[in-house]
Amino acid sequence: MKNSRKLWGLIVLMFTTALSAQTIGNIDEIAPFSEGLAAVRQGEQWGFINDQGTLVIDFRDDIYWNKNADLSKEDVAAVKYPVFNEGLCMIVKKVEDGVPVFGFINTKGETVIEPQFLNIYPFENGVTTGVLFDKTFRGENEFKLKIYDYKFFDVMVNTQGEITDYFEKRDHIQMTVKRYKMPDIGAKILNKGLVAIHKQDKGWEIRKLDTKN
Template identity: 35%
Template sequence: MKNLLLIWLIIPVFAFSQITEDLDFIAPFNDGLAAVQKGKSWGFIDQSGALVIPFRNDLVVSRTNGLLYPVFQNDRCLISTIKDGITYFGFIDTTGKTVIAPQFLNATNFENNAAIALNILKQDLGDNGILGKHVVGYRYFEVVIDPYGNIGTYLNPKGTNMALDKKYLKTPPVITSRQISDQIYAVRTENNKWKLVLVDQETAF
């Protein structure tokens, strides 16, 4: 009986040490979770040290306080996946469940329950008689999304023309707009100036 009790006491300690040893990086806590790195994989521990999100390869690192690591903000963490050579971004919640499927060409972390993302719009351009092909085009827009991926505001309503091809999208397009307060966004214009856009989060979505 004593031996059995000793085994049960040792197993949790052993399991805990397997998780918390040989880590390459331990990030500060944010939203109650801290990112931990092993090799090229990242996971998250809670404040008891338990690995609540197992190590995975799709978590996106962000520069925070001068360091690069995944982070939860507003209970959301960026993930990415590659399809046909193009990287798409989405979000998981604090259980590791995907709540916004990877669909954006880039995205920021959430702040004040909003994030900026690059949303793709497919345009039907008609038939090309010379080539004998149906022609489509693509534009992307900087949009404000809520924690469930709903689009509230188009920050650049004209959008930006693009070729949805890995030859031209070797890296994600840069997000130029930024949130400067709960409701105000700084948006770069076509003449390389800035304008302020007021977004009412309560009515935008």
């Protein structure tokens, strides 16, 4: 009986050791570590490992990256590798006729900010600015085709996904992939409580924000 218990204990130990010695193969690309996690790519999917080499976010196809990133930019166009910034990593989904909208997951792989931005800057000190895409169903026409109302705003958003400030309403954004051009962000955080707002045909305006909260 004792021998059988020893054998069973040995089997459990070997099984536990095998699980802890996780090996991840077929990796095509490894991004630099950021906030304790590094993105690893298999084909068109990315996952994340921790500093022990354990896969903590499984491979998925909605993690955003751009192999032709423009590093002279500061917005979405500059994202060459998936990275975590202030606990968030950018994801993307396609809407309408293939137009990309962007949101964020946390370090557990949970979506904390739903994809709803046409362009957005990296978070800094808990907030950032971006171009918000809003689509509202209005009904059907006489041909039973669905009609939607589209609205676009420059906004400020925090890391919880709360829109804290609405700035300028944006017009003339075509939501079909053949005519779509990613809009520049018309709001820039200059300092805590200070933001620059671009007003059409009037240039930039410096605005103080209410920072009581």
